Amino acid sequence: MAAVQHFDIIVIGTGAGGGTLAHRLAPSGKRILLLERGDYVPREKDNWSTKAVNLEGKYNTKEVWRDAEGRELHPHTNYWVGGNTKFYGAALFRLRREDFWEIKHWGGLSPAWPISYEDLEPYYSQAEQLYQVHGRREEDPTDPPASAPYPHPPVSHEPRMQQLSDDFARLGLKPFHVPLGVMLDERNPRASRCIRCETCDGHPCLVYAKADAQVLCVDPALEHSNVTLLTRAYVSRLETSPSGRDVQRVIVEREGATEAYSADIVVVSAGAINSAALLLRSANDKHPQGLANGSDVVGRHYMGHVNSVLMALSKCPNPTVFQKTLALNDFYFGSKEWEFPMGHISFVGKLDGDTLKAGAPAIAPGWTLELMAKHSLDFWLTSEDLPDPNNRVTLDRAGNIVLSYQPNNEEGHGRLTEKLKNLMKQQTKCRVHGHECHEGLFARSLYLGQRIPLAGVAHQNGTIRFGRDPKTSALDANCKAHEVDNLYVVDASFFASSGAVNPALTVMANALRVGDHLLERLK
Numbered sequence: 001m002a003a004v005q006h007f008d009i010i011v012i013g014t015g016a017g018g019g020t021l022a023h024r025l026a027p028s029g030k031r032i033l034l035l036e037r038g039d040y041v042p043r044e045k046d047n048w049s050t051k052a053v054n055l056e057g058k059y060n061t062k063e064v065w066r067d068a069e070g071r072e073l074h075p076h077t078n079y080w081v082g083g084n085t086k087f088y089g090a091a092l093f094r095l096r097r098e099d100f101w102e103i104k105h106w107g108g109l110s111p112a113w114p115i116s117y118e119d120l121e122p123y124y125s126q127a128e129q130l131y132q133v134h135g136r137r138e139e140d141p142t143d144p145p146a147s148a149p150y151p152h153p154p155v156s157h158e159p160r161m162q163q164l165s166d167d168f169a170r171l172g173l174k175p176f177h178v179p180l181g182v183m184l185d186e187r188n189p190r191a192s193r194c195i196r197c198e199t200c201d202g203h204p205c206l207v208y209a210k211a212d213a214q215v216l217c218v219d220p221a222l223e224h225s226n227v228t229l230l231t232r233a234y235v236s237r238l239e240t241s242p243s244g245r246d247v248q249r250v251i252v253e254r255e256g257a258t259e260a261y262s263a264d265i266v267v268v269s270a271g272a273i274n275s276a277a278l279l280l281r282s283a284n285d286k287h288p289q290g291l292a293n294g295s296d297v298v299g300r301h302y303m304g305h306v307n308s309v310l311m312a313l314s315k316c317p318n319p320t321v322f323q324k325t326l327a328l329n330d331f332y333f334g335s336k337e338w339e340f341p342m343g344h345i346s347f348v349g350k351l352d353g354d355t356l357k358a359g360a361p362a363i364a365p366g367w368t369l370e371l372m373a374k375h376s377l378d379f380w381l382t383s384e385d386l387p388d389p390n391n392r393v394t395l396d397r398a399g400n401i402v403l404s405y406q407p408n409n410e411e412g413h414g415r416l417t418e419k420l421k422n423l424m425k426q427q428t429k430c431r432v433h434g435h436e437c438h439e440g441l442f443a444r445s446l447y448l449g450q451r452i453p454l455a456g457v458a459h460q461n462g463t464i465r466f467g468r469d470p471k472t473s474a475l476d477a478n479c480k481a482h483e484v485d486n487l488y489v490v491d492a493s494f495f496a497s498s499g500a501v502n503p504a505l506t507v508m509a510n511a512l513r514v515g516d517h518l519l520e521r522l523k
């Protein structure tokens with residue numbers, strides 16, 4: 001192995017956490033090394049092919065994990081510069097203020113975070129600026145207070161979505177515009193980088209108009225000469241000093257060789273599953289259960305939300321191109337009849353026949369897949385799952401990832417689905433068919449079965465939780481490992497609970513917060 005090269009800071013992973021942190025740290029002049037196991041997503045027409053992306057899984061990792069029973073798992077996750085933000089739907093929500101508190105759910109308690117919403121609020125505003133979020137405050141009844149307006153106006157609804165929004169409003173609900181990180185300028189379409197296409201959610205953006213961590217954070221960070229990025233650099237292990245109090249060497253597999261790097265500060269941001277696996281793989285005499293894992297929480301409390309895709313079929317076609325503009329949070333904390341949280345209703349990108357084929361779904365009587373896709377409104381329902389210590393990441397003997405998960409807190413999700421069913425029956429705004437336009441609601445996982453299955457790890461979080469008590473958490477409130485003085489984690493691992501909105505903006509805001517802490521520490 002060549003001599004160990006030393007940096008001020010090493011960041012492992014360039015997604016929502018690592019990429020955003022790199023952007024915050026880059027202007028400091030500190031010598032920063034970014035280690036990313038993936039490469040840049042190639043820019044090619046297949047970026048926008050639903051067949052290549054959804055049916056063939058062209059950009060998914062080919063890594064095979066196992067479930068608790070030892071069955072093969074082909075995870076729907078992506079190893080590239082920018083991480084999963086290259087593929088995300090860019091719905092950039094703040095957690096609700098109450099999500100930071102202890103909340104009683106049907107299935108148990110959602111624990112409090114060691115920081116408050118107010119601690120993170122300034123960083124949410126900064127993250128919204130950085131990721132160019134388009135939205136409108138005060139439409140969403142559960143929106144927490146914000147110190148700044150959204151930097152850009154909301155992405156408008158296309159006519160079918162506006163019709164649905166009007167139907168919901170007539171029923172006394174508060175439909176709102178999804179806060180979105182797309183570089184769309186509807187007032188000046190000729191200059192707009194985003195062309196508002198149908199292949200956004202789940203796809204990389206061919207024209208670099210999605211607000212992802214590569215385009216907005218990693219590439220600008222690399223303009224600073226003090227920042228170095230190594231791609232195809234898989235971090236296999238972290239080694240500590242003899243006392244176990246510091247990470248001394250970061251071991252990297254690159255181009256068939258093993259390399260080692262060192263830094264004053266090492267930040268792990270490999271995604272909640274891979275970061276936990278890395279710490280577990282790094283067990284040594286001083287950390288026999290895995291690095292920074294005296295509490296035995298590393299890998300545990302895996303959460304990924306209770307998610308469903310539901311297709312509402314109408315007699316009239318749904319010609320919407322960019323569907324992910326509308327959402328409902330009226331049932332987020334419950335309803336008059338049900339005192340427990342239910343979750344969040346929004347949309348996936350418009351489904352098409354190729355995407356539906358990927359799930360080999362049952363076909364509604366009298367319909368073909370193509371016809372169903374042409375007539376469907378494609379809802380995305382998210383409910384909170386609770387941190388169960390037995391839902392966890394472990395390693396098999398060969399060091400491969402094993403993901404054990406039993407869904408919990410499902411009653412609220414079922415009730416949310418029932419709510420949506422009832423709402424859809426009450427639509428009246430179709431000028432041709434009135435309320436008879438709605439044909440029914442079909443559970444339609446993008447993959448197999450009714451729910452998003454275990455391999456759908458898009459919202460993974462919670463596996464290296466932060467907290468005040470080193471007995472029940474691995475990280476302190478600054479996301480520093482309780483047991484290792486120079487080790488931080490800034491991906492979605494730190495979540496103490498998952499809330500029921502998409503996680504990325506919280507990961508980004510927290511990375512900016514930890515970035516400020518590190519700049520202070522390194523002064």
Ligand SMILES: Cc1cc2nc3c(=O)[nH]c(=O)nc-3n(C[C@H](O)[C@H](O)[C@H](O)COP(=O)(O)OP(=O)(O)OC[C@H]3O[C@@H](n4cnc5c(N)ncnc54)[C@H](O)[C@@H]3O)c2cc1C
Nearest residue numbers: 013015017037079083084089090091235270491492502504
């Ligand atoms: C299809 C899809 C749609 C989504 N839509 C939304 C949405 O609309 N809104 C939202 O908020 N969230 C969405 N998400 C989730 C969002 O993308 C994630 O919450 C977010 O990217 C998590 O950030 P992270 O930093 O934890 O991990 P990631 O972004 O996954 O980054 C982890 C990085 O670490 C790298 N890495 C992993 N292991 C190693 C290793 N050993 N060595 C070196 N590098 C390593 C990976 O290659 C990757 O680049 C979506 C996800 C998917 C897949």
Ligand code: SF4
Nearest residue numbers: 194195197200205210
């Ligand atoms: S052009 Fe706009 S809508 Fe299309 S993928 Fe890019 S960001 Fe998304």
